[in-house]
Each structure stands twice: as structure tokens, then as C-alpha cells.
Amino acid sequence: MTVPPRPVRLEDLGAFLAGSPFHRMLGLSLLRARAGEVEVTLPFRAEFLADPEADYVHGGLIATLIDVAGCFAVISAAGHDVPTLDLRVDYLRPAGREPLTATARSIRTGRTFGVADVEVKDAQGRVVAVGRGLYGTGA
Amino acid sequence: MTVPPRPVRLEDLGAFLAGSPFHRMLGLSLLRARAGEVEVTLPFRAEFLADPEADYVHGGLIATLIDVAGCFAVISAAGHDVPTLDLRVDYLRPAGREPLTATARSIRTGRTFGVADVEVKDAQGRVVAVGRGLYGTGA
Amino acid sequence: MTVPPRPVRLEDLGAFLAGSPFHRMLGLSLLRARAGEVEVTLPFRAEFLADPEADYVHGGLIATLIDVAGCFAVISAAGHDVPTLDLRVDYLRPAGREPLTATARSIRTGRTFGVADVEVKDAQGRVVAVGRGLYGTGA
Amino acid sequence: MTVPPRPVRLEDLGAFLAGSPFHRMLGLSLLRARAGEVEVTLPFRAEFLADPEADYVHGGLIATLIDVAGCFAVISAAGHDVPTLDLRVDYLRPAGREPLTATARSIRTGRTFGVADVEVKDAQGRVVAVGRGLYGTGA
Numbered sequence: 001m002t003v004p005p006r007p008v009r010l011e012d013l014g015a016f017l018a019g020s021p022f023h024r025m026l027g028l029s030l031l032r033a034r035a036g037e038v039e040v041t042l043p044f045r046a047e048f049l050a051d052p053e054a055d056y057v058h059g060g061l062i063a064t065l066i067d068v069a070g071c072f073a074v075i076s077a078a079g080h081d082v083p084t085l086d087l088r089v090d091y092l093r094p095a096g097r098e099p100l101t102a103t104a105r106s107i108r109t110g111r112t113f114g115v116a117d118v119e120v121k122d123a124q125g126r127v128v129a130v131g132r133g134l135y136g137t138g139a
Numbered sequence: 140m141t142v143p144p145r146p147v148r149l150e151d152l153g154a155f156l157a158g159s160p161f162h163r164m165l166g167l168s169l170l171r172a173r174a175g176e177v178e179v180t181l182p183f184r185a186e187f188l189a190d191p192e193a194d195y196v197h198g199g200l201i202a203t204l205i206d207v208a209g210c211f212a213v214i215s216a217a218g219h220d221v222p223t224l225d226l227r228v229d230y231l232r233p234a235g236r237e238p239l240t241a242t243a244r245s246i247r248t249g250r251t252f253g254v255a256d257v258e259v260k261d262a263q264g265r266v267v268a269v270g271r272g273l274y275g276t277g278a
Numbered sequence: 279m280t281v282p283p284r285p286v287r288l289e290d291l292g293a294f295l296a297g298s299p300f301h302r303m304l305g306l307s308l309l310r311a312r313a314g315e316v317e318v319t320l321p322f323r324a325e326f327l328a329d330p331e332a333d334y335v336h337g338g339l340i341a342t343l344i345d346v347a348g349c350f351a352v353i354s355a356a357g358h359d360v361p362t363l364d365l366r367v368d369y370l371r372p373a374g375r376e377p378l379t380a381t382a383r384s385i386r387t388g389r390t391f392g393v394a395d396v397e398v399k400d401a402q403g404r405v406v407a408v409g410r411g412l413y414g415t416g417a
Numbered sequence: 418m419t420v421p422p423r424p425v426r427l428e429d430l431g432a433f434l435a436g437s438p439f440h441r442m443l444g445l446s447l448l449r450a451r452a453g454e455v456e457v458t459l460p461f462r463a464e465f466l467a468d469p470e471a472d473y474v475h476g477g478l479i480a481t482l483i484d485v486a487g488c489f490a491v492i493s494a495a496g497h498d499v500p501t502l503d504l505r506v507d508y509l510r511p512a513g514r515e516p517l518t519a520t521a522r523s524i525r526t527g528r529t530f531g532v533a534d535v536e537v538k539d540a541q542g543r544v545v546a547v548g549r550g551l552y553g554t555g556a
Contacts, residue, residue, distance in 0.1 A: 022197035060203025300475035336439035342477025
């Protein structure tokens, strides 16, 4: 952890997000970014369903979307890559067969840690989950 | 939500877990189960890496593993399927190129909700993350 | 838990809050309420300091303020008393020698549980902490 | 935050805890401490009740007890005072007219942050709540 964190410029954020093997596997992409605020989207795929008999997306995918959006909101504010320290997710309603979009905002970016708030909406604009994450911003 | 939850017997837990499209996509499987306690494992795959230049598994996968293990611990105690209400994850150290195993224990199973504690270890037995989830056990 | 929860009308919310022995000990009071949203304030007292040598309010008081505000937001939406199931608090900056005000909003009020979002501000309007709680709304 | 954190030796932990005005107001005291693990107790007082008509201790006090115990577990491991960054509490059963004891264990103490796990028991040894907190250990 004595290696300095990798610098990431705002204009490189989309490519940085898309460069992750797991993000590519899921099809995550950055829709929009400015300092401290990002929008990330997850497509719908049949393999994302939690249950073979019911039409809702697995909660682990929603947690992943929240983690990624929160992380990139803090990266966009801090200017460098940051590790997730902890993550909290509240599931408000099932998400169906449609893409999901997370809007994340850094509500604190300090010298050693940053906090991001995230809201996940379905294609109809209904909030399906909210989350909050704490990220390490120290060297 | 007026549909009664689907009953799941302890001996069917492994097949129930493996029947989820998303669990199959990740290769999640149940190693062991008794009432209120389960062990779930996630294999290592190159697509699970968070970063093309660093060897650690994406935190979203660890959150997914914690959600699934906690959920199945509560299912094993309640005897039926349960939705996740909220999820908390603390990341303690990076997880490398190796399978991860989550041990989950239901610490409360009541009439309307259940709480599970989860610990995720790497192949060397080091704790890489801990988590806690709240699940709905009502009809 | 088979006793039905006590009904609480919006116009009685302030008296209900002030009737709690612990709320009285701390001087908590309801500033404002409508269905699903409340504002609760905590006065400053010298005994609330965390440290004899530094001027900041103890984090336990901020957690208490968040719990109470979130609980009353869900009560105001559900129309009856609700127990706290879990509580999450993020501390963003120290709170000094001044009253604190929490604004809480129920972001989901269902048949068995409700979720509230809470923001705590100091007298200058700076956000010192945010929190989220899950409350049981079932009979 | 450029002031170095105050050093606290294990043998001074009890006096350090008791020196806090808010801890004195509540009657919190340290029962036992070794590096990375502490036990903290909260007496019962009638003013701690949440409700004038029901006999259970206010959840804010339990959150405070968890915050303090977790904080002192990390202090005992880090050797200096630490701020709380975030706190999570799960309430498992109501706590009655009796003292409560929290056992806290630091499960990670790193260069910039520490994580503590806390369990709160009543006088009969029943777990009434569990919690987890993240504390800043950096200079």
C-alpha cells in the first residue's frame, strides 16, 4: 500500500471503467461524469436473473453497480484510483428485465477517505436501491 | 408480496442455489449446509479481476458472495426463500487469484426478518471481507 | 410481538417524541413533521462533548439523533410506532458547540418494513453526518 | 487533522474512557482491555428507557455503547485516539431494565483505518445487538 494510487483524469474515466475485466463481463459503462458525480449503467441480460422462475435481477449485481458508481464518483473527485473500504446497500423494490442506471455523488472527499451516495433507478425511473460506500483516498 | 414464499428444504439448498442464472454465470456453489449455517464458494476466473494491471478480485463479486451466503443461511433457518432487505460489506484485504469461501450464520431468524453474519476467506484461510445482511422472513 | 403497534397521529408526533424518558434526558424535540418527513433537533450541552480537551459532540449522540429522526419519519408515514431494525451512520465532519438538526425522509414504507434517510446539519447548515435506518412496520 | 492523534496506553484506557463528559453522563466504564479487545459496560437508569410505557432501553444508547466499545478496541490496537468514520448497528432483541455489556474486537488495524466488531449482551448473556465500525487510524 506504499505505492501511490494511479492518477485518473476525468476524460479517461470511461475508458478506465471499461478496462476492468469484471466490468467488461457485466457490460458496465460510464454514461456521464463530472468532478464528484457520475452515472453508470448496467444492461439487462438473461444471465443476470436471480431466479429461473421469477423476473428480477440478482441483488449482487445491484451491489456491484453501487460499488462501481460510488467508487468512480470518488475517483472523479480525488483524481486517482481508490479502494472500497466498506459498502452498504438497501434494496427498495425488485428490478425487472431492463437496464439499471446508478447516479453517484461524492458527499465527502478528504485526505484519507471519501464517501459516496448512490441511487439506482430502473428504465421507468423508479428507485430500486440506494447505497453508500466509503473509499480510501490516502496515498 | 401476498404470494407465500417458496419452501426450500435443507437437502434441496444446493440445487436451489445452483438453479439461479446469475449463480451459474459466476460458478457459485454450496459446499455445506445445516439449519442456520452455510458455506458457499466462488471459483477464481480471469474475468473476475477488477483491474487489468493488478491481481485482485472485484469487490462486487465479494459483495455478491456475501449476499448469497447470508441469504442461504437465513433460508436454511427459515425453511423458505427470503428477499435481501439490506447488505453491508467491509473489505479487509485484497483477494487474489484463488477461490473464495464464505461462511454465513443466521444470528436471528424471526417472524418478519432474519440477520446473517458472513466471513469470506481466501484459499490460505485469511479473512478478506466480512458482511452482514438483513432478510425478510415474513409471508 | 403479537401486540399491534401503537397508532400515532401526525399531530401527536411531537408529544410522542417528547414523552420518551431518554429523549427528555437529551432535550430532543420535533421541529416539523408531515407524512414521511420530519425534522428533529438536539440542543448543545457541555455534557455532550466527547472529549474534555476538544470541542466536538459525541458520535453516539449523532447516531441517536439519526435513529430518532429516521424512526419518526417512518412513524409519520406508517401511522404507528415502529422498532429500529438496523442503523447506519457516516460521520462527515466534527460537530461543535451548537445545536444539531436532523432532517429525515422515509424513502420506502411497506407492509413489513420502512427505510429512512437522514441528514444532520450544524447551526451553520453544514452536513456533519448522514444516516439510514430500517424500521419494522409490520403488526 | 494535521495534529498527530493523542497516544493512549493500554493501562490508561479506562481513565481515558471515563474522562469523556458524555461517557460520564451515561456512566459508561471499561471492564477489561487487552490489545485489540475491550469490554465496556453501560448501567441501567430509568432515564435510558425509550418509552414511558414499555421497559426497553433506547436504541441510541445501544448505538453509543457499540461506537464506544469499537472505538476503544481500535485505540487499544493502534495505541492512539481514533475518530469514528462510520457505524452500523443491528438490533436483535429489546434490552430491558439491566446493565448492558459490549465486547469489541478489532478485526483489522491498518495504517489508515481500523475495523471493529461489537456484540452487546444483557445481564442474562443474551445478545441484544451487534455492530461494526470503521475508525481512522492515520495521523
